[in-house]
Amino acid sequence: MSEDSLHIRGGQDLPGFHNLLGYHQLSWEENEAVIGLELQPCHLNLGGVIHGGVLTSLLDIAMAEAGTYCPYPGRIRKAITLSLTTTFTGQCSGGTIRVTGRRRAGGTRIFNSTGEVHDDKGNLLAIAEGTFRIRSGSEKPEGVPI
Template structure:
């Protein structure tokens, strides 16, 4: 786990929590509130997409030494919404597939409280610093 394991900025504002970071893998969770849901009472797609992006970024950060630059920006993120997320908590698991000198590829999946797949993503990230 890197020294900077907390979620900050927009992800922190949403309530995303880092549950686990280890050698290119991350698990993040979100306790769902009413403001995370859309008009139909389902988790808003933007919430799922943010969690996918954040879990990819966290997985990427876990590959880098604690004292090295930790930053990255999303260049491309392709998502697939599989099913509505149900329950009061969702979990995202991200994995860094490839870490190059300046570019990384990561993947992530979000499951609902029942363990059902809600969304997946594959992304490309530019390393900063």
């Protein structure tokens, strides 16, 4: 994985919602992506635990990344979410969470991924599965310019 990919996909250069979430890329390779998030008060719900929308958003990002790895610096592959199901299995209110997405099956345009979120003690917080479609122009490994 190039440093450009890490910086663009998980750093302050991300536009809008990605930047708002504040996650960072831990690893990214063919069929697997891992992102991390240090929990802040803005990530918590009224009960003081991580908001389900934050968990679902991070799962969506990691699972889409799992099917769109691009090894070419300065380029990116993109996907849109067709369906996403999340099951919440635990809670936490601090520390760093780790979100792993894995591509499981698919063809040249449509793929399926699963995801898991763990807290820094290894507790499972959520699981998910989703179906994604590669955006036009992103079908080939070289993707499109960033």
